[in-house]
Amino acid sequence: MNIGKLYIISAPSGAGKTSLVKQLVADLDDLTVSVSHTTRQMRPGxxxxxxxxxVSVADFQAMQEQQAFLEHAQVFDNFYGTAQQTVEENLKQGLDVILEIDWQGAEQIKKLLPDSLSIxxxxxSTEVLLQRLRNRGQDGEEIIARRMRDAVTEIRHHDEFDYLVVNDDFALALTELKxxxxxxxxxRQRQLHNLRPLLASLLS
Structure with a gap:
């Protein structure tokens, strides 16, 4: 059985992670995003x-007590968590799985699943990041200022990741992720499974 690969993708708010991941999943087969649990309010769309x-805070805390999360973190005033069962089921089906989580979550996952790869x-630039946050039109200046401060905290942890991708040109960043x-x-490990019939015929 071919087991999928787990990818952790992190970025400061406004770096374009969500848009890149959405297009990545649309363009590549056998790739899915693990849907996280959150206590934050649903946004338009x-x-x-x-x-x-x-989910409610009470439901989230109940899942925490049941140790249902691979990782969980508090971001701003909300909780986020990755359910272990969802990830394991997808990997067993041979799907590559993306986790969109922050550096804290990435740190937790790396300890539990050291074979995972992080991006x-x-x-x-700082200026582009600020402009992207303003262009969203979702947050006031006070929240944007807090997101910019948090972005610096996130970026300080870049050296804990396996790959670094700069999202300046969207198409180029997408190609690099692919x-x-x-x-x-x-x-070799994955191809030995996929190419078993071919290798058998070539060596017979």
Whole structure:
């Protein structure tokens, strides 16, 4: 049985992670995003079970007590968590799984699942990051200022990741992300499973 690969993708808010991951999943087969649980409010255009599982604080804490999360963290005033069962089921089906989590979550996952690969997406500059946050039109200046401070904290942890991708040109950043996943699908370990019939015929 071919087991999928787990990818951790992190970035400061406004770096373009969500848009890149959405296009990445659309362009590559056998790749899925693990839907996290969160206590934050649903934003316009989001759907329960698709973007997040939106749950109450009480429900989230009950899952914590049951040790149902691979990782969980508090970001701003909200809780986020990755359910272990969802991830394991997808990996066993041979799917590559993406976790969109912050550096704290990445640290937890790396300890539990050291074979996972981590990617950090950087903005091309502080100015571009600020402009992207303002262009969203979702937050006031006070929240944007807090997101900018948190971005510095996130970026300080870049050296804990396996890959660094700069999202200056969207198409280029997308190509680089695809390259990471495709290259890892060609490792000997995974190809021995996929190419077993071919290798048998070539060596007979």
């Amino acid at each position: 989001e759907a329960h079970g698709q973007d997040y599982y939106f 950090f997406i950087l903005p091309p 390259s990471i996943i495709i290259a890892n699908r060609l490792t």
